[in-house]
Amino acid sequence: MSFEVTANRRRPQTFKDLKGQEFVVSTLTNALKAGRVAHAYLFSGPRGVGKTSAARILAKALNCEQGVTPEPCGTCTSCKEISQGTAIDVIEIDGASNTSVNDVRVIREEVLFAPGKARYKVYIIDEVHMLSNSAFNALLKTIEEPPPYVVFIFATTELQRVPATIRSRCQQYHFRLISPEVIASLLREAASEMQVEVEEEALSWIAKEADGSLRDAYTLFDQVVSFSEGRLSYALIQEKLGLVGFERLQAVVEACAREEVKGALDLVHEILMSGVSVEQCVVDLAEYFRALTLVEAGIERESILGVAPSRFSKSVRTAFSPAQLERAMELILETYRNIRYSLNQRYDLELLVSRLAHLRRWVSSEDLVSRLERLRAGLVGGAVQASPPPEGAPDSREEGAGPRSPGEIREAVLARARAHSPTLQAALSQGQWRIQGRRVEILFSSKAPLALCEEQVDVIKRLFEEVAGRGVECVLGRMRGQEDRSPGEDVQIEEPVEQVRRIFKGEIVK
Ligand SMILES: [Zn+2]
Structure with a gap:
């Protein structure tokens, strides 16, 4: 034939x-x-x-x-x-x-x-x-x-x-590049003509790889159909072409988000043992972090991301700040450039993964400068912690922050919320905030801002953690009394800050 x-x-x-x-x-x-x-x-x-x-x-x-x-x-x-x-x-x-x-x-x-x-x-x-x-x-x-x-x-x-x-x-x-949706639908027709049963995920993968070229898509399609024996699944493509696969890759990134270097390296070892090349691993990591960065920027279209946004796990989505995601991309692209001159490509990949596992501690130079500014301001105002930070590797986000009053924390969180989305900031600023130690409670007198904040509770939590360090408990709810208070007046002063204020004879500016 x-x-x-x-x-x-x-x-x-x-x-x-x-x-x-x-x-x-x-x-x-x-x-x-x-x-x-x-x-x-x-x-x-x-x-x-x-x-x-x-x-x-x-x-x-x-x-x-x-x-x-x-x-x-x-x-x-x-x-x-x-x-x-x-x-x-x-x-x-x-x-x-x-x-x-x-x-x-x-x-x-x-x-x-x-x-x-x-x-x-x-x-x-x-x-x-x-x-x-x-x-x-x-x-x-x-x-x-x-x-x-x-x-x-x-x-x-x-x-x-x-x-x-x-x-x-x-x-x-x-003539333009052809969209992945159009390519996938044409591949679906081709598959049914050839009586090949084909999984949607396999089609989207081919469409993404073809990068807008229908001819490339058909060529790749022929290649994978040749070993499909009438049934083409993404798992089969993954196995035959030595691909990492989204889930395995996400497991590595999740380990990095938990700062488990050993766990992440063990997973990478397994991936390499299954026959995936180091280069492929690095390329897939780049695609993963690119898509994650775009998702965090609010892009939802699968044709741009190359993957459905819902597939990113919650723990990964809340782990990194935008600056840290950018940093991850930098590290990955640098590794890709380096591996071709490498002594042993595997060493470069391991170094990369170990760095990614420390990503949550990474602080951008802009952030560092603003922290130093705050520290300086604190020194001038006489409100700097005299004792060394507690033992046990404190989160880098806490360093340099010094003690902060709930008012300062509120301002800083609102500023970050604004950068993330003005609507979120507007909603947050309508709430009555109560900050006690690691617990923050935000109560709303009306439904709409509460609903919006509840949708983005992970983002809010992350913003708090960026300002006040990890392990923040964030509670949202309705106010019991319905009378509206003007925002800004409703920050409750917690006990220790009041003590510090007394000791230093200082004033709480905001
Ligand atoms: Zn004719």
Whole structure:
């Protein structure tokens, strides 16, 4: 049985089949409907998104025996020959291998002869940016005043390398990357044609890997279908191609979030023993942290993230500050650059994971400066803790903070909430706060701000921990009395702070 690759088998034959390029298609078909035929077209865009297919469909539209039409019949001799690549009046030239001025001279002489059978003589020149400068000049003379029966269709992945003199003489169409959703739906069709049962997760993985190129998606699809035996699952892809997999990777990051270096390294060892390469591990970590950073920035679309946001565990989502996530990306990208010169790639990966396991202690230089500022302000005001910090590795977030009054904590938390989302800050500032030691209680007189805060209780807790150190207990609720108090006046002063104030004869500013 002969096997035709999916990209060829599913090559679009009509403009309607050209998925993901709706803008190009509607402009082209409208022009054809109005009978406007240009002498030269320039199709630009990334590879594997349908430029050559569109050129062939356009050739059919121009030469269909039914007349120039946006919907070529596909059944007449001309349409059939173009589909099969045997039409003598549709000439396909690969710009990459015909770059010289002589090649273009041949074209110049050829165009003098009218088409043999068809209405138009169509030249499709792929990768046109590869032509030499003198070839471009020769070509320019032809497209300036072509015989009425000649149409050029140029395709290029590098528009900026096509001289402006050529570009300005063409009708230009820009092709886009195809969205993962469209790619996944086309793969689903291909799978059902081949009677392969396929898991959604496997489809999304292929769509993500293809990076917007439908041709790459089909190529990868053929590759994984070849070992699927009629049933394609993500687990199988993972096993055959040596991928880490989201869950295993998340287990490593969760261990890092708990600052368990040993646990994280044990998991990495298991992953490597299952046949995954160090490089793949680093790449997957980069993808994981990229998606996590985007989720924390409020991006929910799976097509951008490459994974459903709900798959990130709560413990991972609440563990790191935005600055720490950025730091993680820096560390991972640095490791990726380093591993190719490495003594032993595994050492680099282990170093990376150990650093990630200390990520929660990492403080950005901006943060450090602001802490020093606070410390300095505290020294001037005489309110700095005299005794050394307690034993047992205090959280770095506490260092330099000094004792803070509930008012200060409230201000700092609100400032951070504002940076996270102004709505959250607005909601929080409506509450009545009671801060006692490691426990914070925020009571609301109305339902709406309470509901909003309850949704984001993990974020609120994290903001508190950033300000006051780890282990904060956060309680949200309704006020018993319903009278509204003005925000700001409702911070209750806790006992120890009152004592400190008395001892230092200080004032609580806020
Ligand atoms: Zn036809």
